[in-house]
Amino acid sequence: MWLELWTAVPALLRGLAVTLELSVLVILLGSAIGYLGGLSLEYGPNLLRIWVRLYVDTVRGIPVLVLLFAVFYGLPILGTQIGPFEAGVVALSVFAGAHMTEVVRGGIASIPRTQSDAAKAIGLGFWDRLRWVILPQAIRRILPPWVNTAVELVKGSSLVSLIGVVELLLATQQVVGRTFIVIPTYTLAGLMYFTINYTVSRLGALLEHRYAFLRY
Amino acid sequence: MTYLQIRYNFNWDVVWRHFHRLYEGLFLGLEIAVVALFIGSIIGLGGAFARTSRSRALRSIFAAYVEFIRNVPLLLLVYFVYFGLPKLGITFLSNLASFVAALAVYSGAFLTEVFRAGISSIPVGYVEAGKAIGLTRLQNVRYVILPVMFRIVLPSLSNTFISLFKDTSLASAIAVPELTYGAVWINVNTFRVVETWTVVAAMYIVAGYGIAYGLRQVERRYAVIR
Numbered sequence: 001m002w003l004e005l006w007t008a009v010p011a012l013l014r015g016l017a018v019t020l021e022l023s024v025l026v027i028l029l030g031s032a033i034g035y036l037g038g039l040s041l042e043y044g045p046n047l048l049r050i051w052v053r054l055y056v057d058t059v060r061g062i063p064v065l066v067l068l069f070a071v072f073y074g075l076p077i078l079g080t081q082i083g084p085f086e087a088g089v090v091a092l093s094v095f096a097g098a099h100m101t102e103v104v105r106g107g108i109a110s111i112p113r114t115q116s117d118a119a120k121a122i123g124l125g126f127w128d129r130l131r132w133v134i135l136p137q138a139i140r141r142i143l144p145p146w147v148n149t150a151v152e153l154v155k156g157s158s159l160v161s162l163i164g165v166v167e168l169l170l171a172t173q174q175v176v177g178r179t180f181i182v183i184p185t186y187t188l189a190g191l192m193y194f195t196i197n198y199t200v201s202r203l204g205a206l207l208e209h210r211y212a213f214l215r216y
Numbered sequence: 217m218t219y220l221q222i223r224y225n226f227n228w229d230v231v232w233r234h235f236h237r238l239y240e241g242l243f244l245g246l247e248i249a250v251v252a253l254f255i256g257s258i259i260g261l262g263g264a265f266a267r268t269s270r271s272r273a274l275r276s277i278f279a280a281y282v283e284f285i286r287n288v289p290l291l292l293l294v295y296f297v298y299f300g301l302p303k304l305g306i307t308f309l310s311n312l313a314s315f316v317a318a319l320a321v322y323s324g325a326f327l328t329e330v331f332r333a334g335i336s337s338i339p340v341g342y343v344e345a346g347k348a349i350g351l352t353r354l355q356n357v358r359y360v361i362l363p364v365m366f367r368i369v370l371p372s373l374s375n376t377f378i379s380l381f382k383d384t385s386l387a388s389a390i391a392v393p394e395l396t397y398g399a400v401w402i403n404v405n406t407f408r409v410v411e412t413w414t415v416v417a418a419m420y421i422v423a424g425y426g427i428a429y430g431l432r433q434v435e436r437r438y439a440v441i442r
Contacts, residue, residue, distance in 0.1 A: 061421035063385035065396055069403070070413035077224060077409045151287065158289035162389055169292055182303050186296045190288045197287035 005184055008175040012185075015171025016192055022088060022167060023154045029093035030153065031146070034100020041105045043126075052101065059098035064156050067091045072163045088160035092153065099149050107142035108134060140211040147204030151197045158193075168192060230408045231415050237398035242419055245384040245394040248316055252384075253327075253377050255320035260327025265357075267332050278328060285325035291386055294318040298390045315387045323380055330376065334369035335361060370439040374431035378424055385420075395419060 040052045059067065071094075072087040082090070111134055119133040161170035172189040176182055231238075263282065266274040285293070297318040298311065308314040338361060346356040388397035399416040403409055 058417075058421060061424045062417045063382040063396065063420060065385040065388070066399070066413065066417055066420060069396070069400065070409075070417065073403055073409045074413055155287075155289040158291045159386075161291070169289065169295075172292075173295065176299065183296075183300045186292065186300050190284070190292055190296070193289060193292065194284055194287045198283060201287060 001181055001184070004179050005181055005188070008179060008181075008185065009188075011171050011175055012168065012189060012192065015166060015168040018085075018165065018167040018171075019154070019157050019169075020196075022085070022092070022157045022160065022165070023150075025089050026092040026096050026153050026157065027150050029089070030096025030100045030149075033093065033097025034104045037097060037101030038104025038108060039130075041101065042108045056098045056101050059095055060102070064092070064095050065159055065162070067095055068159055068163060084160065084163045084165045087163060088157070088165050092156060092160070095156070096149065096153050099152070100146070103142055103145045103149060104138075106145070107138040110141050111137050143211070144204050144208040147200060147207065151200050151204075154197055154200070155193070224410060226411060227408055228411050228415075230406045231402060231411045234398070234402045234406070235415075237393070237401060238395055238416060238419060241393055241395035241398035242423060244312075244392070245381060245387075246423070248312070248319065248384045248387065248392075248394065249377060249381040251316050252319035252323050252380055253373075255316070256323030256327045256376075256380075257331075257373075259320065259324030260331045263324065263328030264331030264335055267328065268335055282325045282328050285322055286329075290318070290322050290383055291389060293322055294386055294390060297321070311390045311392050312387075315384075315390060315392050319380065319383060319387075322383075323376060326376055327373075330369050330372045331365065333372075334365040337368055338364050364440070367438055367440040370435050374428065374435065377431070378428055381424065381427065382420070 037052050037056065040048045041056075044052065068088065068091040071091040072082075072084065075082045075087065075090070115133055115137065116129060119129040124132065157167060158169040161167055161173070164170070166174070168189055172185055176185050179185070263278045266278040267282075269275060294315060297308075298314045301307075301314075308317060342360050342364060343356060346360040351359065384394050385396040387394050388400055391397065395416060399412050402412045406412075
């Protein structure tokens with residue numbers, strides 16, 4: 001049995017590579033959306049704020065799985081050619097973007113007004129205030145919850161197995177289906193997820209500790 | 217953008233004809249979330265006291281449980297319980313029971329952390345006051361720690377409940393007929409893709425925000441605002 005499990009390891013590792021690729025893409029795209037969304041919620045004109053707020057609250061109100069199915073089945077009907085992997089990237093990025101928007105907004109909102117006032121007093125324009133005063137402080141606030149969201153996204157990437165992307169979880173199920181070695185295979189996959197996510201979580205805790213001196 | 221041709225005729229009737237699947241699915245999802253929250257709270261309470269106990273072994277066992285569960289996808293746990301546990305002789309009456317078990321174990325890990333934070337945020341003075349008027353350790357837990365802790369963790373409990381409700385969508389992966397499963401059924405049987413997912417998303421949103429609103433009212437009555 002252990003030999004069979006050992007021969008299945010490359011298949012699992014290929015799955016793990018897809019999981020990582022998907023996660024990294026989603027985290028990057030989600031962060032980009034999050035920064036744009038967070039900045040618009042804090043500084044945007046009213047109309048933009050309403051739309052971003054609507055996007056964030058809607059997406060946060062529905063399960064990721066529903067979002068994933070809606071994108072996977074919905075986009076082709078609306079006339080775009082899209083594969084399962086791309087559908088996964090789109091759905092998870094939309095989901096990630098909504099959560100990251102809240103993270104970024106919270107980080108910026110936690111910087112006291114006086115910082116912005118002081119920056120205005122020394123004659124900085126909007127972009128300079130953002131670049132030199134607000135963001136450097138906000139990023140330290142954003143990093144810990146950002147890391148938590150990243151872990152959620154790595155876990156969430158397992159859902160794309162349900163639309164047929166052979167990432168770690170679907171690779172695991174294929175191995176289980178082929179070998180009937182159930183518990184050790186799932187445990188092995190669990191340990192792979194755990195290793196990645198626990199490392200990232202520890203990193204987040206470390207960052208939180210590192211920036212704990214910032215208190216206002 | 218000429219290649220992006222949107223020719224889609226809406227036909228909402230199909231969704232309404234099968235609406236009972238969605239409606240019943242929504243309530244099944246809520247029931248699953250309630251039961252999972254209940255069992256998870258029992259695990260969580262045990263876990264929280266274990267993690268604050270003097271026994272080092274108990275502390276590390278529950279720390280390992282919490283860290284492992286929190287860093288592994290829920291879907292993996294669901295498959296593990298559904299496909300794996302029967303191999304060990306632990307069988308469930310139905311897919312539903314299997315999913316509830318997985319969700320309860322999952323929520324137990326999160327609730328352990330919630331309750332642990334609650335216990336450690338009770339001012340030491342309360343417990344000392346309890347001791348001073350002669351309460352035993354158990355009486356102290358029953359009359360001082362638990363009531364205060366529940367009021368402190370109430371907001372976190374509501375958040376956990378809502379995210380559990382959204383997590384019940386994963387039950388569709390093992391064919392439990394909840395809301396998402398109903399949606400997939402309508403989707404593959406009628407191909408009314410846009411209508412189905414719009415209605416289902418709306419149902420999740422209305423239910424989610426409705427529950428959130430209701431729980432806020434409860435919190436306003438009972439929660440400790442500090």
